[in-house]
Amino acid sequence: LKWQDPIKSAQLYFEKFPEEKTPVWTNPCQDPRHQAILPPTLNCTNMTLPNLLILGPQKTGSTALANFLTLHPNVSQNSPIPGSFEEVQFFGGANYLKGIDWYLSNFQNASIIFEKSATYFDNPVAPKQASSLIPNTKLVVILQNPTQRAYSWFQHLLAHKDPSALTAASFSEILEENPPETLRKIRQRCISGGRYVHHLGKWLEHFSLAQIMFIDADELRDEPARVLTALAKWLDLPDFPFETHLRYSPSKGFHCRLIEGKTKCLGESKGRKYPKMSDVEREKLDKIFGLDNSALYKFLRKNRLKIPNWLEESVRIRA
Numbered sequence: 001l002k003w004q005d006p007i008k009s010a011q012l013y014f015e016k017f018p019e020e021k022t023p024v025w026t027n028p029c030q031d032p033r034h035q036a037i038l039p040p041t042l043n044c045t046n047m048t049l050p051n052l053l054i055l056g057p058q059k060t061g062s063t064a065l066a067n068f069l070t071l072h073p074n075v076s077q078n079s080p081i082p083g084s085f086e087e088v089q090f091f092g093g094a095n096y097l098k099g100i101d102w103y104l105s106n107f108q109n110a111s112i113i114f115e116k117s118a119t120y121f122d123n124p125v126a127p128k129q130a131s132s133l134i135p136n137t138k139l140v141v142i143l144q145n146p147t148q149r150a151y152s153w154f155q156h157l158l159a160h161k162d163p164s165a166l167t168a169a170s171f172s173e174i175l176e177e178n179p180p181e182t183l184r185k186i187r188q189r190c191i192s193g194g195r196y197v198h199h200l201g202k203w204l205e206h207f208s209l210a211q212i213m214f215i216d217a218d219e220l221r222d223e224p225a226r227v228l229t230a231l232a233k234w235l236d237l238p239d240f241p242f243e244t245h246l247r248y249s250p251s252k253g254f255h256c257r258l259i260e261g262k263t264k265c266l267g268e269s270k271g272r273k274y275p276k277m278s279d280v281e282r283e284k285l286d287k288i289f290g291l292d293n294s295a296l297y298k299f300l301r302k303n304r305l306k307i308p309n310w311l312e313e314s315v316r317i318r319a
């Protein structure tokens with residue numbers, strides 16, 4: 001045995017095991033050794049850890065789902081986080097290093113405490129980090145036609161004046177197999193989130209299928225009250241008349257909350273107005289997602305889960 005300066009020995013350790021540089025937070029209340037040294041601010045009888053995560057992916061209607069779910073009196077969402085579209089973005093993100101205290105400080109007690117971070121779904125480390133801290137949480141994944149999702153994401157980048165997106169001559173250019181260097185990352189970001197089965201595989205390494213609810217994005221858009229009622233039932237929440245609190249707004253083109261007789265819609269970044277995707281772009285994207293969609297179809301069928309119409313259609317066209 002030899003004495004080593006602790007800082008040096010830590011440096012040596014992390015050189016040897018770089019993958020351990022990021023700690024993995026577990027629930028301190030489930031380990032007696034941790035419980036014994038908890039700060040008095042952390043109350044194990046009243047832990048406000050979420051029991052529901054809405055995983056996204058981005059551009060699937062996740063904000064609408066979260067916003068409408070909070071109508072239920074027994075549900076509480078995280079307090080808004082400035083700078084990240086109000087999302088906590090804890091698992092798999094920079095906020096993870098802020099620690100459990102920080103995470104907990106965003107929530108208030110309720111039967112269902114939830115957060116929606118649409119960055120989670122296709123994040124490679126989020127499943128492990130989430131299951132380490134909240135192994136029994138329920139998860140929601142929204143299945144949007146990946147072709148539509150990719151286009152919506154591109155429009156989002158344009159609206160945010162993303163410098164690379166602005167260099168694209170057209171959306172079609174991004175979809176080329178080998179786009180110019182500046183557009184490669186955008187192509188990847190448009191496509192990645194729609195590769196459902198690939199990402200689901202990672203979540204299913206850490207969670208059981210029974211913990212996940214799949215929502216069809218088209219149903220959520222067209223009949224949000226029905227979707228919310230089914231979700232509330234799955235969450236064992238008391239019945240709630242979502243239909244009396246939601247109203248379709250012809251000017252917005254989407255359902256909105258109804259407050260004192262007036263519709264309160266999501267902000268202009270949700271349900272944007274932009275030109276329709278061209279048939280050529282649609283065909284290119286459908287081809288890109290062909291194998292992923294077939295895999296999703298098989299996965300849902302095998303597990304006797306409902307197949308969205310858009311997926312039936314896309315698999316039928318390919319056959």
Ligand code: A3P
Nearest residue numbers: 058059060061062063064152254255270271272
């Ligand atoms: P577009 O703005 O491209 O139409 P997310 O919140 O996951 O980023 O998803 C944004 C998308 O939610 C919007 O994309 C819109 O199509 C969809 N959406 C579904 N229901 C909505 C609603 N009630 N209000 C606004 N957008 C809604």
